[in-house]
Amino acid sequence: MxxxxxxxxxxxxxxxxxxxxxxxxxxxxxRWLPLLAVLLxxxxxxxxxxxxxxxxxxxxxxPSQIRAFRPPEGGRILDRDGRFxxxxxxxRRVNVPLSDVPPHVRAAFLATEDRRFYQHxxxxxxxxxxxxxxxxxxxxxxxxxxxxxxxxxRNTFVxxxxxxxxxxxxxxxxxxxxxxxxxxxKDQILELYLNVIYLGNGxxxxxxxxRDLFGKHxxxxxxxxxxMLAALPKGPSAYTPRNNPRRALARRNLVLTLMADQGYVAxxxxxxxxxxxxxxxxxxxxxxxxxxxxxxxxxRAFVDSVLGVKDAKNGDKETLRDxxxxxxxxxxxxxxxxxxVRRRADAIARESQDYYGRARDPIEGAMVAIDxxxxxxxALVGGxxxxxxxxxxxxxxxxxxxxxxxxxxxxAALSAGMTPATMVDDEPVEVRTGGQVWTPGNFNDEYLxxxxxxxxxxxxxxxxxxxxxxxxxxxxxxxxAHRNGIAxxxxxxxxxxxxxxxxxPMELVTAYAPFANGGVRVTPRLxxxxxxxxxxxxxxxxxxxxxxxxxxxxxxxxTSMLRAVVDYGTGHTLRxxxxxxxxxxxxxxxxxGADVWFVGYTPTVVAGFWFGYDxxxxxxxxxxxxxxxxxxxxDFYASGWRxxxxxxxxxxxxxGMEMRVIDAExxxxxxxxxxxxxxxxxxxxxxxxxxxxxxxxxxxxxxxxENHNRGWVDDITAKMEKALKRVFKF
Numbered sequence: 001m002x003x004x005x006x007x008x009x010x011x012x013x014x015x016x017x018x019x020x021x022x023x024x025x026x027x028x029x030x031r032w033l034p035l036l037a038v039l040l041x042x043x044x045x046x047x048x049x050x051x052x053x054x055x056x057x058x059x060x061x062x063p064s065q066i067r068a069f070r071p072p073e074g075g076r077i078l079d080r081d082g083r084f085x086x087x088x089x090x091x092r093r094v095n096v097p098l099s100d101v102p103p104h105v106r107a108a109f110l111a112t113e114d115r116r117f118y119q120h121x122x123x124x125x126x127x128x129x130x131x132x133x134x135x136x137x138x139x140x141x142x143x144x145x146x147x148x149x150x151x152x153x154r155n156t157f158v159x160x161x162x163x164x165x166x167x168x169x170x171x172x173x174x175x176x177x178x179x180x181x182x183x184x185x186k187d188q189i190l191e192l193y194l195n196v197i198y199l200g201n202g203x204x205x206x207x208x209x210x211r212d213l214f215g216k217h218x219x220x221x222x223x224x225x226x227x228m229l230a231a232l233p234k235g236p237s238a239y240t241p242r243n244n245p246r247r248a249l250a251r252r253n254l255v256l257t258l259m260a261d262q263g264y265v266a267x268x269x270x271x272x273x274x275x276x277x278x279x280x281x282x283x284x285x286x287x288x289x290x291x292x293x294x295x296x297x298x299x300r301a302f303v304d305s306v307l308g309v310k311d312a313k314n315g316d317k318e319t320l321r322d323x324x325x326x327x328x329x330x331x332x333x334x335x336x337x338x339x340x341v342r343r344r345a346d347a348i349a350r351e352s353q354d355y356y357g358r359a360r361d362p363i364e365g366a367m368v369a370i371d372x373x374x375x376x377x378x379a380l381v382g383g384x385x386x387x388x389x390x391x392x393x394x395x396x397x398x399x400x401x402x403x404x405x406x407x408x409x410x411x412a413a414l415s416a417g418m419t420p421a422t423m424v425d426d427e428p429v430e431v432r433t434g435g436q437v438w439t440p441g442n443f444n445d446e447y448l449x450x451x452x453x454x455x456x457x458x459x460x461x462x463x464x465x466x467x468x469x470x471x472x473x474x475x476x477x478x479x480x481a482h483r484n485g486i487a488x489x490x491x492x493x494x495x496x497x498x499x500x501x502x503x504x505p506m507e508l509v510t511a512y513a514p515f516a517n518g519g520v521r522v523t524p525r526l527x528x529x530x531x532x533x534x535x536x537x538x539x540x541x542x543x544x545x546x547x548x549x550x551x552x553x554x555x556x557x558x559t560s561m562l563r564a565v566v567d568y569g570t571g572h573t574l575r576x577x578x579x580x581x582x583x584x585x586x587x588x589x590x591x592x593g594a595d596v597w598f599v600g601y602t603p604t605v606v607a608g609f610w611f612g613y614d615x616x617x618x619x620x621x622x623x624x625x626x627x628x629x630x631x632x633x634x635d636f637y638a639s640g641w642r643x644x645x646x647x648x649x650x651x652x653x654x655x656g657m658e659m660r661v662i663d664a665e666x667x668x669x670x671x672x673x674x675x676x677x678x679x680x681x682x683x684x685x686x687x688x689x690x691x692x693x694x695x696x697x698x699x700x701x702x703x704x705x706e707n708h709n710r711g712w713v714d715d716i717t718a719k720m721e722k723a724l725k726r727v728f729k730f
Contacts (some may be wrong), residue, residue, distance in 0.1 A: 010292045060175070061157055063183040068534060069156060071095055071196045072322035073207065073313050074287070079331040079375070080528075086179050086289050088295045089327055093204040093674070094211070094287070098191035100635055101206060107264035108230035112255050114148040115262055118186055119538065122149045122177035129248050148193045149177045151233075155196045156699065164321040198237030199229060201284065208285065213241065223265065224273040227255040294382030294392050294715070295334055295526075299327055302527050306539050312424045322533040328376035333369060333605075336640020337379035338386070339610070341365040344632035345384040348596075348611055348619060351628075355620040359639055364614055366393035366505045367636070369607035372513035375522030378504075378605060379640070398488060398502035399610060403460045403570075404588025404597040404625065405499030405508075407515065407558060408481040409469045414554040415480065416472045418559050420454040421667030421684050424724030426464035432493045440498060443589075443624075452667045454561045454680075458569035460587065462498055468500060469497035483549040484511035485521055500586060508588050508599060509608040515558050515584070518654070519550030551655045553683045559584050559651060562683065571598065571624040577634040581643060582651055587625030593618040598629035602643055603650035621728050663692040671695065 035655055073095060075088030086645040098106070116124050124147050131497040148153070153176035158169060164275065179190060199209035210218040214225055221229070231239050231251035241248035253274040260270040288719035289296075303325055342365075367381040374724040378595055383390030391397075410493040413422070428450040431438040442462045469477055477497065478490045486507045490496060506524060513522045516713050523544040562584035565571045570587040585600030589629075599608035609632040612619060619628065653659070661683050670677040673695045680687075 005375050014092060030673065035286065060179060063179070065534070066157075066183040067188075069192070070322070070533065071156070071586055072533070075323045075325065077296055077325045077327060079327060079332075079334075080378075081331045082326075083289045083331045085329065085331055085334070086293075087287065087326070088300060088323060090287065090289075091204065092202050092208050092212070092285070092287060094207040095358045096207045098187055098194070101191075101194055101218075101224065102219060102221060104216060104259075104265065105206060105221055105226035105229065106194070107259055108227045108255055109148075109194065109233075110190075111258040111262045113233060113293060113398055115258075117148050118191070120147060120149075121448075122172060122181040123147060131642050132374055134248045135391075147177065149180055149189055150174070150195050151284070152189055153180055153195060154414060155198070156192070165596050187356055190369065195611070197233055198236060199232045200240045201513040202244070203285075203309070203478055211281075211285040213280050213423045214281075215285070220612040222273070222276075223269065224231060224252065224256070224276045224278075227259065227273065228278060229555055230255045239687070241280050243383070245278055247524055260516070261428045281284045282477060291331065291335070292388070293338055293380075293386050294390075294394065295329055295333060297328075297382075297386075298380060298392065298395065298526060299325060306527075306528065308685055310580075323538060324531045324533070326528045326530070328371075328374075328378065328528060329380075330368045330640075331377040332642075333379040333636070336636050337367050337369060337381050337607075340635040340640070341367050341381045342384055343613060343635065347631075352619050352727075355618075358672045360617075361615065363611060363619070364393060365608065365609065365611045365632070366397060367609050368394050368505045368509040369605055369636070369641075370509055370513065370522070370524055371605070372516035372522065372601060372606045375510070375524050377524055377526045379607070379636075380526075393610070396503045396504065397610075397614075397618075398504055399595050399612065400499055400501065400590045401501040401503055401508055402460075402588040402590040402595060402625070404586050404599050404608075405481070405501065405503075406460065406465050406497070407455060407562060407586055408484065409465055409472075409477050409497050409514070411515070411550065411558050411560065412472045412476045412480045413453060413468050413555060414557055416476065417552065417679070417686065418453060418468075418472075419664050419667075419680075420452060421680055421682075421688055423450055423637055423667050424453060424464045424467055425449070426451050426456060426461040426467075429463045429466055431466065431470070433494055438494060452505040453580060454592075455563060455641070455664075457561050457586075460565075460570045466494065466497045468492065480550075483521065484514050486511045499590070505608050505610050508597075509606050511631070512599050512601055512608070514550045515555055515562065516603060516606055517550055517555075518552040519555040521547045521549045551683075553657055553681075554659070556651065557681065561587055567601065570624075571630055573626050574600065574637075576630060577638075579634050579637055583637075585630075587630060589624045592616075593620065593623035596623055596625040596628040598625050598633045600630075600633045600637075604643060605641055607633060607636060607641075653681045658684060658687050660687045662688060663695065666692050666694050668692040668694075 004034060020459065021191070047573065058299045071093060072091055073093050074091040077085045077088055079085050085622050087339070149525050150173055153173050157176055158173050159215070195207075196207040198204055200204070201212060203212045204210045209224075209232070210216060210231055213228070214221065228241065231248065231254070234251070238244060240253045242484050254271040256265075256274050259265045260267040303323070328546045341683060345363045345365040352363060362384060364384050365378065365381065366383065368377070369379040370377050380394050382394045416700045426442070428447065430439065432441070443460070447463060448459060448461055449462065451464060453468065454470070471695060474494060478492055486503055488501070490501050491498070510522065510524055514520055525541060526601050528541055529537065532538055545578055554640060563582065564586050565587070566574050566583050571585050581602065583600055583602055585598060588597030588599070589595070593611065595612045597608065597610050598620065599606070601607070609629045611629055611632075659679055661670045661677050662668060662680050663670045664676040664678045669691045672689050674692050675695060
């Protein structure tokens, strides 16, 4: 058997170049180069076919994705319970089922855009040939061959990945048309088309266009009006009846003629419709946004900051347009907050007008409500009347809080070892700083004398508060405020005791949260998560770690003191207006009456209201937070918030605290002769040890319980008197 051997180089050359007499270069040019060109062409076609089969680098949508697609209406902003609040973006479209579109409106589009829609499978070859012949005869483009299915492909999935017109986009469009035809029925494709088609003036779909042009639903359109809609896709700007009535009329009548020619409508009826004038609605239609608000604007800004709107090629823009944004807002609370700010600002404006004798600039207001346990924002109002993109005072307005800042002074005092029973002088005070003398006075120049810290905060005594602040040090007050959540720069000056600093409503409300939750700082949170239309997560927030910034016992003592403000002090307006239950809070008024505040809280909500002029000036001669701002809080709480049953139990005294019955006036241990007593909780080692030395003799009939409920004997006597009158009828 002959042994196999590899051919030599010369033998190989003979195999590939059988005629050695011909030059190698000539042979390569005549044989191999054409062959190589053919091979490259075959490879290119195969690559193109593979590229088209997968819809380019983006990938084809699955049939399930095609069936689930719904033209975006602007995304949804939802409240904490999943209730619809507003739209994320302002897309002028209203999706309707095909059954809501009258047959004559459907026929108008079919006759004009795709007469063989129900016969072809995405690409109308007969229509393409007819268009080619007519275009060649006209030596230009006179007729297109895009079918309704191709237009659906172009305006849905293809538009996400290809913004420019190109041959590759057209090829992908053809591929997508076939996929759509294989995934949807003809009626489903037509329904999608009637909702996705652009019809001019920023309007998409027949329902939105019907409302915009004729002021009515698509189901109410006449034959002439339906034909007018079908006239628009060819040139939405050129044929709009608002701007070009004559051209629109001619185009509409052409549509009616096509409908008659194709048997969709009897010719006499089409001719009668052609004689009707084109009339349009006086006002343009805008999607109703009944719950649009500063809070919604803040949500939109947040979504844009965390996701952004990138190049349309990557689909992010379309994704965001139909995203679902799950917020922490409470729709009921937000509605009540908007109403409370508007009502109270209107009332204050009338009072201010009486004070000045003429109308001034509009009184503005702002409001923030958060859950003190989580920082979740429940309501946010940035102004008296909402305007999209307007200045949001709740987040950005820096105003002086006045006495609403005092709780931080008393929180600093408690952390320094003082107690609610510590005595302080409330008498005129002078503070010398930098060679100048500052003499802060009390409201109406009324002084209480020597009082407990509880009484000083309850009555918002300026002189006493300044003495407390001076005693613990203004630096300590600033540190407490910053730890609790105020981010703005705070000057270490004596006037800080009375709130002569600038903070935003959001900062102030956030910084009150540790008082309500046992001393934990929270981070305001507005958005929980963002999902795409198909449920794919786009963004999810992570809870911020809890930071203990106050001793829980100090937080409890301060809350107890601020409850007294509401029950008996400057915040008693709430009780007068019918607010019941466990509520703590503080009023705030600047020296010249330019800003009025009330920040109140329960175990489940902290809400703060501010009112004033954008350019600071006195509101009126006797402006005060208790009289002007507190009613807004009462309005919001009564109509916008439901306190969970048993909510007050969250304010139980922390373990280890000692309860003592003390004399309310002296802060010492009560004796049987003290006329006004109360239960007070103390940290171990800080409770008073001496019995009251001021009162002796017979005890008073007035006795007070833990909640400082003065005059309960009188209340019981009055009730007994009424009962006796009913029984004995006298």
